[in-house]
Every structure is written in C-alpha cells, then in structure tokens.
Amino acid sequence: MAGTQRKTKQKQAIYDALAALDHPTATQVYERVHEEHPTVSRGTVFRVLGGFAERGLVRKLSLAESDARFDVTTAPHAHGVCRVCGRVCDLPLPALAPVAAGSILGGFHVDGCEVQFTGICQDCSKMNMRQSAQIK
Numbered sequence: 001m002a003g004t005q006r007k008t009k010q011k012q013a014i015y016d017a018l019a020a021l022d023h024p025t026a027t028q029v030y031e032r033v034h035e036e037h038p039t040v041s042r043g044t045v046f047r048v049l050g051g052f053a054e055r056g057l058v059r060k061l062s063l064a065e066s067d068a069r070f071d072v073t074t075a076p077h078a079h080g081v082c083r084v085c086g087r088v089c090d091l092p093l094p095a096l097a098p099v100a101a102g103s104i105l106g107g108f109h110v111d112g113c114e115v116q117f118t119g120i121c122q123d124c125s126k127m128n129m130r131q132s133a134q135i136k
Contacts, residue, residue, distance in 0.1 A: 013037050014048045018058060018070055023088035025067045063088065063116055076100035082121035091117060
C-alpha cells in the first residue's frame with residue numbers, strides 16, 4: 001500500500017482484503033476484514049476504500065447492473081463481466097493505454113476511462129460445453 005496518508009493496521013487490513021479478492025464490492029471487503037478484525041466497522045471500510053480510490057491506490061468501478069467494485073490494478077485495462085455468473089475479470093487492452101489518460105480527443109481532455117465488455121467467462125463457457133455434451 002503506497003501513499004502519503006498515514007498507514008494504519010486497519011487500512012492495511014482493508015487493502016490486504018481488497019487485494020485478496022477479485023474485483024470485490026465494499027461489502028465483500030468489509031465481510032473479509034470483519035472475519036479477522038471484528039472491531040473494524042462497515043463505515044470505516046467504506047470510507048477507507050473511498051479514500052484509496054480518491055488517491056489513485058485502487059480503481060472504483062461503476063459497472064452496469066452491479067454495486068461499485070474495487071480493483072487494485074490501476075494500469076489502463078478493460079473489464080469483462082460474465083452475464084451468467086457476474087464475475088468481473090481484467091482484460092488487457094494495449095490499445096487503451098495511449099488514450100486512457102492525458103489524451104485530447106476531439107477537444108475533450110481525457111483523464112481516465114472505463115471499458116466494459118459483456119460475455120461469458122471461461123468457467124461458465126466450460127460448464128456450458130460440458131452440459132451440452134451430456135445432453136447429446
């Protein structure tokens with residue numbers, strides 16, 4: 001965890017939980033933290049996550065049909081959202097990096113972007129293929 005703010009045990013526990021989970025919601029981070037640190041309040045977790053996002057330590061994702069999620073990967077990349085299970089995954093998109101921040105497009109000064117693809121994740125795709133094979 002980097003940054004100029006004071007590093008506390010609570011903040012470290014929240015960041016560690018965030019890093020251990022895959023694009024979690026604030027509630028999922030709270031539940032993970034609460035398992036090992038029951039005195040950490042839900043409000044503290046939500047406030048700290050908001051502070052991490054404001055300082056650029058994590059990305060706050062506003063994905064369609066989902067509560068806000070958090071991502072420890074701050075480099076430009078897209079996200080895939082599985083329409084079967086709802087899983088969110090990182091999708092490398094090298095062409096995104098040059099325009100994601102600091103570009104001017106049609107007079108618009110870009111300072112960030114969020115690209116979301118929908119489809120079926122690898123696990124759900126495999127399960128679907130197995131189910132189709134069993135039917136035959």
